[in-house]
Amino acid sequence: MTPWLSIVGLGEDGLPGLAPAARALLDNAEVLIGGTRHLDMVPDDGRERLTWPSPLGAIVEEIARRRGQRVCVLATGDPMHYGIGVTLAKAVPMDEMVIIPAPSAFSLACARLGWTLSEVEPLTLHGRPLALLHPAIQPGARLLLLSNDAATPDQVAELLRARGYGPSRMVVLEHMGGAKERRLDATAEAWQPGRVADFNTIAVDCRAGPDAALLPRTPGLPDEAFRHDGQMTKREMRAVTLSALQPVPGQLLWDLGAGSGSIAIEWMRSHPCCRAIAVERYAGRIALIAGNAAALGTPGLEIVEGEAPGALDGLEAPDAAFIGGGLRADGNFETCWDRLKPGGRLVANAVTVEGEQALARWRAELGGELIRIAVSRAGAIGPYTGWRPLMPVTQLRAVKR
Ligand SMILES: C[S@@+](CC[C@H](N)C(=O)[O-])C[C@H]1O[C@@H](n2cnc3c(N)ncnc32)[C@H](O)[C@@H]1O
Known part of the structure; x- marks a missing residue:
């Protein structure tokens, strides 16, 4: 036609x-x-x-x-x-x-600033949560942000200061290419709120202050980056678990027994198109997951409060599933395996003997790989340094062919 x-x-x-x-x-x-x-x-x-x-x-x-x-x-x-x-x-x-x-706002902004388009991090905050900005804030990163309205630059400056990135240079570019074009330059810490037109694009040259935490996108953020109640896959195990789950842009993860949401959040931080559903039965942990998702830049994380496997009914089929809790509950493993898409990865962690036995049975039935990881962290023992072991974790990794 x-x-x-x-x-x-x-x-x-x-x-x-x-x-x-x-x-x-x-x-x-x-x-x-x-x-x-x-x-x-x-x-x-x-x-x-x-x-x-x-x-x-x-x-x-x-x-x-x-x-x-x-x-x-x-x-x-x-x-x-x-x-x-x-x-x-x-x-x-x-x-x-x-x-x-x-020309897009990004092209126009690069033309104004002399920035290389392919080297900037483009993001939109137009009708989207400000929290999306978090993963992009990295030392030396150059960000171009489409604004929602006049308040967006003030919100961005505040967020940069809160993250310890006050020295970052901000350039707000209003009405580029028109008679009303105007630019405002300031660092985030010196930014004066309330002076901007609604139609603007924000350029940020990220500069970390001395207290800024380094939070890269690669899995294995420090445990302190998450609020948790102790029920969390610890840093070293989290990095290994994400490597087994293999985040792929656009794919969906189910995180069962999400706890603090750390696995789902790191899956989503690996690429802006990665999606995840966190399933958690304890109401108290739902707020932890939501808070962590906002603070670490994955406000799109879907959180399902409820007991699996019932809570999994009607959810979109996943490309990967992680069972960090509730491994022995009837039907969790079977439901994840059944619903997993072809090529999907199922990763399950166990710290108890009973959990480990369940993993061994599943491996006999489905194949896959079993690994065991025991991490010790050095710490002070009086005037000396000694090893404090974390609970050893057994992990089953199976791919649905
Ligand atoms: C819905 S987005 C549309 C983006 C558009 N498709 C483009 O290619 O630039 C609207 C946002 O783009 C940004 N924008 C687009 N053109 C702009 C310009 N000439 N000057 C400043 N900002 C602009 C503003 O942040 C505005 O809020």
């Missing part, structure tokens, strides 16, 4: 900034769709106009209903960069639409 839908990216310079091909699509359209800011740029010539509905998802149906008419959607910058094009490309076949991007 010949394309009937066009998505045209506009910059702050409006219609005069459009390339001839984009202009032709706009001029020849029978229906125009966009925000009022964009529609107001086009003189009213009687053509049908639609503004974004709320919720935005309804636009997909509206557009699909006009299939065959010449429809032009007006978007900001690059529509495929946190824009409406992402939603529409999932709903309309690509051979039915044409997308003409304008």
Whole structure:
């Protein structure tokens, strides 16, 4: 089918900034769709106009209903960069639409700052939780952040200070490419709140202060990075467990008996597209998991309060499952194995003899690899240093073929 839908990216310079091909699509359209800011740029010539509905998802149906008419959607910058094009490309076949991007806010910001686009960490805080910022805050990292509104730079400065990154340089770029363009420069610690336009993008050159904790994305964060009640897979074992689970971007983990949520959180921190569901039966631990997820930058962690295996009913099938608690409860292991997708990894840790026996039985049935890890940490014994053993852990790793 010949394309009937066009998505045209506009910059702050409006219609005069459009390339001839984009202009032709706009001029020849029978229906125009966009925000009022964009529609107001086009003189009213009687053509049908639609503004974004709320919720935005309804636009997909509206557009699909006009299939065959010449429809032009007006978007900001690059529509495929946190824009409406992402939603529409999932709903309309690509051979039915044409997308003409304008430079994105990230490209414009790099052009202003002399930063290399491929070396910056791009993130959006537009309609998304501020907590997503945490994993990106690393010494020397350069971040480009799409703002939700005028308050976003103030919130970012506060979060950087709270993380010990007060010396970081912030540049707030308002209305790039338009007549109202303006920039504000300050360190996070010197940032004065309340001075910014709603439409802005934030650049951050991360500088760690002397007290900033180093929290890399690789698994095995220090135990103190999590709030916990003692029921937590400890640092060394966590790193080994994540290596067995093998996080892959876009894949889903079930973390059963999540405790503090540390395994699910480290799975999600490994890549922004990794997803996880933490299942925990003790109500007191639900708040711990939620707090850790927010503080460590994985606010999208889904938390299910309840007893497995019943609590697993109706959950999306996982690519990997970790059983850190409730191993001997009837049906947990079987349910995880049944629901696991082909190629999925099941990893289970046991610290009791009974748990270990259960793992040995499962291995006899399903195959897989058993390992045993005993970690000791050195600590003071009077004036001397001695080894304090943690409980040895037996781990079964099985892959569903
Ligand atoms: C929904 S996102 C759309 C991003 C857009 N698709 C792009 O390619 O830049 C909207 C956010 O992008 C940022 N933004 C887009 N264009 C901008 C510009 N010219 N100047 C400053 N910020 C801009 C702002 O943070 C704004 O809140």
